[in-house]
Amino acid sequence: MSLLITNIGELMTQDADATVLRDAAMVLEGERISWIGAAAEAPAADEAHDAEGRAGLPGWVDSHTHLVFAGDRTAEFEARMAGQSYAAGGIQVTVEATRAAGDDDLDALVRARLVEAVAGGTTYLETKTGYGLDVEHEARSARIAAGVVDEVTFLGAHLVPAGRDAEEYVDLVCGPMLDAVLPHVRWADVFCETGAFTPEQSRRVLEACAAAGLGLRVHGNQLGPGAGTRLAVEVGAASVDHVNHLSDEDVDAIAGSWSGGHHGTVATCLPACDLSTRQPFPPARRLLEAGAELALASNCNPGTSYTSSMGFCVATAVLQMGLTVHEAVRAATVGGALALRRATGEDVDGARAVGSLAVGHRADLQLLDAPSATHLAYRPGMPLVREVFRAGTRVR
Numbered sequence: 543m544s545l546l547i548t549n550i551g552e553l554m555t556q557d558a559d560a561t562v563l564r565d566a567a568m569v570l571e572g573e574r575i576s577w578i579g580a581a582a583e584a585p586a587a588d589e590a591h592d593a594e595g596r597a598g599l600p601g602w603v604d605s606h607t608h609l610v611f612a613g614d615r616t617a618e619f620e621a622r623m624a625g626q627s628y629a630a631g632g633i634q635v636t637v638e639a640t641r642a643a644g645d646d647d648l649d650a651l652v653r654a655r656l657v658e659a660v661a662g663g664t665t666y667l668e669t670k671t672g673y674g675l676d677v678e679h680e681a682r683s684a685r686i687a688a689g690v691v692d693e694v695t696f697l698g699a700h701l702v703p704a705g706r707d708a709e710e711y712v713d714l715v716c717g718p719m720l721d722a723v724l725p726h727v728r729w730a731d732v733f734c735e736t737g738a739f740t741p742e743q744s745r746r747v748l749e750a751c752a753a754a755g756l757g758l759r760v761h762g763n764q765l766g767p768g769a770g771t772r773l774a775v776e777v778g779a780a781s782v783d784h785v786n787h788l789s790d791e792d793v794d795a796i797a798g799s800w801s802g803g804h805h806g807t808v809a810t811c812l813p814a815c816d817l818s819t820r821q822p823f824p825p826a827r828r829l830l831e832a833g834a835e836l837a838l839a840s841n842c843n844p845g846t847s848y849t850s851s852m853g854f855c856v857a858t859a860v861l862q863m864g865l866t867v868h869e870a871v872r873a874a875t876v877g878g879a880l881a882l883r884r885a886t887g888e889d890v891d892g893a894r895a896v897g898s899l900a901v902g903h904r905a906d907l908q909l910l911d912a913p914s915a916t917h918l919a920y921r922p923g924m925p926l927v928r929e930v931f932r933a934g935t936r937v938r
């Protein structure tokens with residue numbers, strides 16, 4: 543079954559040549575893209591769909607979310623807007639609400655959040671555990687997440703739970719908790735920050751998880767300067783996320799990880815979180831100029847970033863972080879795919895590439911109620927996502 547989508551006013555492919563086509567068309571065959579080019583040259587297909595001049599671009603790849611939670615933290619947000627600063631300890635409030643939720647309720651919450659994300663144009667999404675923080679509840683979070691989203695990350699090392707000894711808790715994370723989540727997860731992450739885990743504890747968790755076969759990610763340099771970014775590069779993490787407080791050495795370490803054709807460590811920027819926590823934005827331009835690969839992600843979670851709107855993140859990256867629209871869209875698509883090592887079909891398991899529009903890649907596409915992707919920043923906050931195709935199927 544093939545579908546011709548024609549009359550696409552502007553098609554930002556984000557392919558290897560950064561191709562942008564006018565008056566374009568695409569053919570989707572099953573879950574893959576089988577043809578892209580000028581509408582006037584499009585081949586016949588089983589069905590045709592008129593995009594009515596809309597702009598098309600890859601579906602968003604949201605490479606950093608925390609969707610498995612119950613409750614909210616409105617009071618903490620209000621206090622922060624009144625001047626209080628963010629601290630890792632707030633996570634404990636969500637841990638208690640999440641543990642108290644029934645399995646079906648928690649599953650329904652995650653599914654509803656995915657529906658919201660897809661409505662905003664997201665077609666590939668990672669989420670993390672990290673609000674269970676004991677063996678039973680981390681395993682439950684991992685299992686629920688694996689039934690709903692594309693990629694699951696074990697974040698047992700999110701916070702040392704209240705009343706626990708930190709070193710003993712790290713032993714638990716590296717041992718029985720890791721064993722319990724392993725069937726459900728592809729990645730492991732650690733919150734390496736003052737108030738969460740020290741660089742030494744973080745390294746211990748990352749090394750144990752790598753030995754168990756998991757890919758690595760790090761929450762680093764969010765609240766102040768520190769060793770998280772360099773640790774991430776050293777252990778070969780696919781991504782270091784937040785990166786608000788980077789030294790020149792940190793920037794060089796991230797950029798250096800991409801030298802010599804290696805798949806390095808992506809610097810993942812989370813601008814919605816930075817607004818909510820009033821942190822300085824990451825030095826995105828400096829990172830790009832140094833040769834780093836950037837991702838943009840929503841970091842949807844109840845503490846620091848209660849939004850899954852990738853369009854909002856792209857608009858903020860353009861309006862506040864100095865990225866061009868093309869750079870911001872690339873970071874929110876290809877960048878996320880690189881951060882999840884899904885940017886090429888060879889990355890893992892021969893799974894289809896996501897994050898860019900090219901023949902053979904997964905047919906993940908969004909059509910905007912606008913003539914160009916520039917409108918994402920030009921009309922920030924507007925509901926521009928009109929149609930979404932995920933793996934060749936229309937989901938909006």
Ligand SMILES: N=CN[C@@H](CCC(=O)O)C(=O)O
Binds near residue numbers: 733815841847
């Ligand atoms: N920084 C660590 N973890 C989350 C926040 C979690 C929370 O506060 O509930 C983040 O990425 O911002």
Ligand SMILES: [Zn+2]
Binds near residue numbers: 606607608761841843
């Ligand atoms: Zn996070």
